[in-house]
Amino acid sequence: MGGKGEGLIPSYLIEVLKNMFEGLEVTDNTSKTPEMFLQDIKEETGRLLGLFVTGIASNRQEEKLFNYIGIIKGSEGGEEWCEKVISNAFREYKAEPLDKETARDLYGDLLTVSVSTLERFAACRYAHFVAYGLALKEREEYGLESVDMGNLSHDVLERVGQKLQSENLDFSTADEEEMIKEIDAAIEHLTDEYNGDLLVSDEKTKYYARQLQRIMRRTVKTLGFQLSKGKYKPEMYETAFKKMYDLSSDGTDTKRVILKGRIDRADVFDDEKTEYVKIIDYKSSAHKLDAQKLEEGLSLQLAIYMKNAIEMIKERYPGKEVLPAAMLYYAIDDPFSDKREEYEAEIRKQLIPVGAVVNDDKILESLDETLLTPGAKSEVIKVSRNKDKSISKGSNVCSMEEFNSMLEKAEEKAKELASDVLSGSIDINPYYEKKEDYACRYCALKGICGFDPKIKGYEYRQFGEAGIEEDEE
Numbered sequence: 513m514g515g516k517g518e519g520l521i522p523s524y525l526i527e528v529l530k531n532m533f534e535g536l537e538v539t540d541n542t543s544k545t546p547e548m549f550l551q552d553i554k555e556e557t558g559r560l561l562g563l564f565v566t567g568i569a570s571n572r573q574e575e576k577l578f579n580y581i582g583i584i585k586g587s588e589g590g591e592e593w594c595e596k597v598i599s600n601a602f603r604e605y606k607a608e609p610l611d612k613e614t615a616r617d618l619y620g621d622l623l624t625v626s627v628s629t630l631e632r633f634a635a636c637r638y639a640h641f642v643a644y645g646l647a648l649k650e651r652e653e654y655g656l657e658s659v660d661m662g663n664l665s666h667d668v669l670e671r672v673g674q675k676l677q678s679e680n681l682d683f684s685t686a687d688e689e690e691m692i693k694e695i696d697a698a699i700e701h702l703t704d705e706y707n708g709d710l711l712v713s714d715e716k717t718k719y720y721a722r723q724l725q726r727i728m729r730r731t732v733k734t735l736g737f738q739l740s741k742g743k744y745k746p747e748m749y750e751t752a753f754k755k756m757y758d759l760s761s762d763g764t765d766t767k768r769v770i771l772k773g774r775i776d777r778a779d780v781f782d783d784e785k786t787e788y789v790k791i792i793d794y795k796s797s798a799h800k801l802d803a804q805k806l807e808e809g810l811s812l813q814l815a816i817y818m819k820n821a822i823e824m825i826k827e828r829y830p831g832k833e834v835l836p837a838a839m840l841y842y843a844i845d846d847p848f849s850d851k852r853e854e855y856e857a858e859i860r861k862q863l864i865p866v867g868a869v870v871n872d873d874k875i876l877e878s879l880d881e882t883l884l885t886p887g888a889k890s891e892v893i894k895v896s897r898n899k900d901k902s903i904s905k906g907s908n909v910c911s912m913e914e915f916n917s918m919l920e921k922a923e924e925k926a927k928e929l930a931s932d933v934l935s936g937s938i939d940i941n942p943y944y945e946k947k948e949d950y951a952c953r954y955c956a957l958k959g960i961c962g963f964d965p966k967i968k969g970y971e972y973r974q975f976g977e978a979g980i981e982e983d984e985e
């Protein structure tokens with residue numbers, strides 16, 4: 513090419529490519545048609561309009577923009593094109609709730625909602641409205657691989673846990689071979705249930721079933737180890753709860769919510785007059801208990817499950833004091849370590865549950881007896897002691913008051929969110945914490961809801977330190 517972009521001699525690559533691909537046709541794209549030029553002008557107009565609307569266009573860019581608009585208007589259909597693009601550029605989003613009658617038709621005065629659904633509402637009200645108000649669903653795919661492995665893992669743990677409980681055993685006291693048999697039986701049963709006989713022989717299904725089997729074997733072994741270190745016994749597996757709250761602030765309206773959920777596992781340490789409670793929430797990916805997310809309503813489950821577990825255990829043990837000890841997330845996984853020596857210890861380290869533990873010597877030592885020793889580092893909770901027996905920095909501990917305050921805050925936030933659902937709030941208000949964690953990241957409504965931070969009125973509900981940076985499409 514010459515200095516002005518004009519062709520001089522054909523590139524040798526054309527011959528090379530022609531030899532590689534028989535019958536390849538060579539076309540010259542350097543000469544543009546008037547339509548192609550017009551298309552380029554339209555694209556540039558869109559860009560300049562964006563700068564103009566946001567008030568950052570230079571005088572030269574403004575002049576260029578008006579020239580281009582003049583050119584486009586003179587073309588066929590150009591008037592309409594300009595009208596549409598300009599009105600879109602000046603569009604402004606204003607959040608409006610549903611009117612009272614529509615909200616009442618959709619939800620009534622009594623909302624029955626799961627804690628996880630309220631978390632979805634807290635993430636983006638509009639996404640919740642589409643999924644639960646309009647009940648729109650993504651097209652379902654069939655096959656074991658499309659079923660959330662998390663659901664399957666929960667089902668396996670529930671079946672195995674309950675079977676052991678019926679024999680007065682748990683993950684720490686049962687024979688490993690027996691547990692493996694139970695896992696295999698549970699997976700076989702669930703595979704049939706999810707896929708129907710038709711797909712049982714499918715190779716992909718077998719692959720996912722084997723993967724699940726491997727993860728479950730690792731899980732029960734690790735849960736057994738974690739239980740063996742403390743004084744707790746599983747009391748409840750996959751236990752559902754429902755609780756009704758009156759939402760009227762001044763007694764003038766009749767709104768109520770029934771909050772429901774399922775506690776994956778609650779363990780109890782029976783200490784004469786007191787029952788200490790530890791709950792475990794199984795997750796299919798790593799989670800941490802984040803105070804900011806709890807306040808935003810994005811992470812309510814652990815605290816609300818704990819509150820309900822305490823109430824249920826109070827009913828089971830009348831006359832006893834019931835106190836919280838720990839609420840923990842356990843990430844179901846079969847991780848890998850390249851450290852050949854102490855391989856098992858390395859894997860166990862990766863699977864330590866995270867969350868909040870009450871900072872009280874008796875409670876800490878009931879969760880892991882090794883914490884009696886100065887300098888000890890627990891292998892089952894994220895807590896370690898310094899040589900003077902004080903708690904090391906970075907341990908997952910908080911005072912009993914802080915712990916109880918989290919339970920109260922989560923419940924209050926859940927009530928506030930439920931009240932907003934009933935009031936018909938459908939704001940497009942996605943949260944943004946960081947590039948790896950924001951409401952729109954995996955949302956199927958992207959491109960449908962109209963959210964665009966470049967348009968006035970749309971903005972992320974941002975918390976955390978990170979600047980806004982979205983995933984590449």
Ligand code: SF4
Nearest residue numbers: 636952955958961963
């Ligand atoms: S893409 Fe984002 S803004 Fe749109 S509905 Fe989903 S979460 Fe809300």
